[in-house]
Amino acid sequence: xxxxxxxxQEECLVRLLEADLQGxxxxxxxxxxxxxxxxxxxxxxxxxxxxxLDAPIDPLGLISMLRSNRMTEGxxxxxxxxxxxxxxxxxxxxxxxxxxxxxxxxxxDLEDAVQRLLTLESGAA
Numbered sequence: 001x002x003x004x005x006x007x008x009q010e011e012c013l014v015r016l017l018e019a020d021l022q023g024x025x026x027x028x029x030x031x032x033x034x035x036x037x038x039x040x041x042x043x044x045x046x047x048x049x050x051x052x053l054d055a056p057i058d059p060l061g062l063i064s065m066l067r068s069n070r071m072t073e074g075x076x077x078x079x080x081x082x083x084x085x086x087x088x089x090x091x092x093x094x095x096x097x098x099x100x101x102x103x104x105x106x107x108x109d110l111e112d113a114v115q116r117l118l119t120l121e122s123g124a125a
Contacts, residue, residue: 008052
């Protein structure tokens with residue numbers, strides 16, 4: 001069971017992610033305030049972070065903060081977006097995200113990405 005931090009504000013997306021992650025037997029903590037994300041990720045020892053790249057929470061600034069924090073710089077980050085070809089997605093890759101999922105989310109794709117990144121993370125530890 002992994003600790004997964006979810007940074008999203010869209011209620012439908014939050015509910016879907018919580019249900020899917022719980023179904024995979026992971027613990028999800030949802031934050032809608034990006035200012036607390038780096039501290040929360042560090043304190044809670046998040047093993048994976050999901051970020052809605054379409055949310056009005058400055059996802060790029062958030063990713064930059066997470067990557068510049070020595071406690072979260074190596075934590076895998078999955079970006080979630082409706083438009084994989086947007087400039088924000090390209091910038092998110094440049095900032096160091098590890099994977100992108102497109103909306104509408106497919107539970108199988110989410111599970112594959114989560115398992116792949118958690119396996120890589122546990123292998124790096």
